[in-house]
Amino acid sequence: MTDYELRKSRALGMGGPRKLAARRNAGLLNARERMALLFDDGAFHEAGLFAASERAEDRDRTPADGKVLGFGAVDGRQVAAVSNDLTVMGASSSTVNGRKIAYAKKMASANGLPLVFLGESSGGRIPDNMGARGMGASAWDSQQYARIRETPWASAVLGPAFGSSAWYTCLSDFAVMRKGAILAVASPRVTAQAIGQDIDPEELGGSEMHARKSGLIDQVVDTDEEAIAAIRTFLSYLPSHAGEQPPRVASIAPKVDPEMLGTIVPENRARVYDMRKVLDALVDADSFFPLKQRFAQNLVTGLARLDGRTVGIIANNPMHKGGALDYDACSKAINLLVLCDSFNVPVVQLVDQPGFLVGMEGELRGMPAKIMSNIQALQMASVPKLSVVLRKTYGAAFVNMGGGANSDEFILWDRAEASFMDPGIAVNIVHGVSARDDPEQFKSLHASLSADSSPFELAGMFSAQAVITPEKTRSHLIRALELHNRAPTGGLGKRRLANWPYA
Amino acid sequence: MTKTIDIVANITGVVWTVDVEVGQRLDEDDPVVTLESMKMEIPVGAPCSGEIVEILVSKDDPVAEGQTVARLRP
Structure with missing residues (x-):
């Protein structure tokens, strides 16, 4: 040797x-x-x-x-x-x-x-x-x-x-x-x-x-x-570097027919369901790559493909904690937004949430600041953001989940609703009357506080760009991704979250 | 005798329905109790398959996140 x-x-x-x-x-x-x-x-x-x-x-x-x-x-x-x-x-x-x-x-x-x-x-x-x-x-x-x-x-x-x-x-x-x-x-x-x-x-x-x-x-x-x-x-799923778009692959039909979307999500908004079943009927078959699957299960995040294009998914999961955002779910959303904004990946938010999960645990950890971090990350993200409300979106979390101008397109299913809070809770807060103590008075106050929470109200004031039927969700999102493509910069965003410290 | 497993509430709320009886066999994720919270009916599922040996709550009881609502023998 x-x-x-x-x-x-x-x-x-x-x-x-x-x-x-x-x-x-x-x-x-x-x-x-x-x-x-x-x-x-x-x-x-x-x-x-x-x-x-x-x-x-x-x-x-x-x-x-x-x-x-x-x-x-x-x-x-x-x-x-x-x-x-x-x-x-x-x-x-x-x-x-x-x-x-x-x-x-x-x-x-x-x-x-x-x-x-x-x-x-x-x-x-x-x-x-x-x-x-x-x-x-x-x-x-x-x-x-x-x-x-x-x-x-x-x-x-x-x-x-x-x-x-x-x-x-x-x-x-x-x-x-x-x-x-x-x-x-x-x-x-x-x-x-x-x-x-x-x-x-x-x-x-x-x-x-x-x-x-x-x-x-x-x-x-x-x-x-x-x-x-x-x-x-x-x-x-990702580009080699921030100066290019993610690679595009051949489109594959979803595992479940999108026609099923309307039945996967129960119309009764008190009923829960697993949001991952919605993804099966929405994204290209076997393309969903879950991130932090067992952490903050009330929010599903991950990468997926729609018509062969990489997208980031942020989706409330009513199966866990009713899909309400809590401290950990906000952290999880921020993580996904940082990933997507850093590497030119459009974000798709699937919304079905009853308002922030309030309580002692969140407050002790500094929940108000975490809510603001989540909103800041969303508003600073310059990649295309598409949000679809499947059933309901309540309270300040309306903004966190892409409500109004916080998405490039804010889309609602025809059966969806949006409001500040559930009218049942509002009756209690404003008038101190509960359904259990005085059902008659509760009923009349409930009706008076049930402002119209219809998706057509949002669309009517152009705070939402589209109202669609459930089975059109995939085709609508695919078309929206073609339009919201940041062509002047070759599909590249401003990457303001690229320097965000680990959430 | 196999050790029993605590089934804990995943959210703070009020017991809406108790969905099982002592001695009943369950598969993983089968609902054990349903809590009313955030104006929704939120099921607390079995963490694994097994037999219900004890139920610790009844309808309308307030329940805190992390509280044991029933016990199951795998």
Whole structure:
């Protein structure tokens, strides 16, 4: 072996045969196998194969310095990726691998490439980060975490993710997590030491916690393979960079005939239904890609295709909490708006909501400010916004869900209604009379307060552009997307949400 | 004896109807009670299939989000 061959084989050997065999036995792919799986032909153009620790004593045991960086094709389009190698000092953050990540981000932005992080990392490297000099050396890049969404970023959490991998997961536009992986600020051991309590890793940062409670994770999967497939699918909806439109694919008829829309949604507005069934009869078959499916289930968000074009979906789901927006649902809506506005994706809102979910929990978290954040994001978003009211839209949330001038087209089904609040509640508020205590008086006051909430009233004052019958929803939206196409800028929006901090 | 699972309300409201009886077998998502909240009838579904072993609320009871309304044995 020449010196070159020896160096190369050591670098490609990662943390050594023993550690790699242990991973294989545990059913885990290694950092390079994951890269191979991400790229079309399994090969990538590597940068930094011969990078190693800056500390002389660690130089021979830090192949690629624990973070593998490369470029390759995903569905024929070039993508940059960083794959953390846990077998090399726990893929801990160091001066040299920090330089590699900075390079990946710079080249992705300069060349318009999506950036993928395949994450598992133990946090800052010790002793490199210790002491004042360690701290000073770790903060040399003033734009390290200044996410400006020039190209889509996607992350997979595939093992313990503390420090670096946790940060980049949260900065990404899409995050998928494998069951069994842990995402947290610091490891359960460090956390337990800090607060003097036993910590259960799953409770601290398991996939169930993040999918249901923190909302940091968009999808949960069982294997590395599924995680990487999810990232490939996510990227298929988006442009490679913010300077172009999303790719358009062949149109496919919806899974369910749109003629069924009128029966999927019950006319009685006290009855609930699952909004995802509406999507089945609206978007191209099998095109709905849900985001944060088990977080704030009262709002359905995701990417989908209408006639082959990518759209972002924001839809109340009456099946959960009556479809009322609460704190988490507003956060979820903001996330989707930021994604769409950053990458020129039109937004379709499907509206059926009884007003904000009021109560102690929301107020304690600062609900009024969250409502304003949601409205601000909606009003600042400059991509085409189309909103359809299926059944009802009440209260201040009328604005959050695209009412009036807050959509390029505000559309109502012929059976829909809009008002400030349900007249039954208004009778109680204004006159202090409830249906239970005085049914006769309640009935007469109810009638007097039932101002006409018909869709034709909104259309009559041109606060809505169209009133349609349910089965026309798909064809109407497809035609509207052709019209609202931002032709003067080649389909590009102003991207004012591209700098929005993580919601 | 298998552990029982708490079925909890997903929204604050008032019990509109109790939709099951003790001993009844349910599939996942079958309604256990229906709450009236936000002027809607909102079902609280079974988290998994199983048999109802205890019902803790009755019609017109106020219920808070997170409150256990019934227990089920998977």
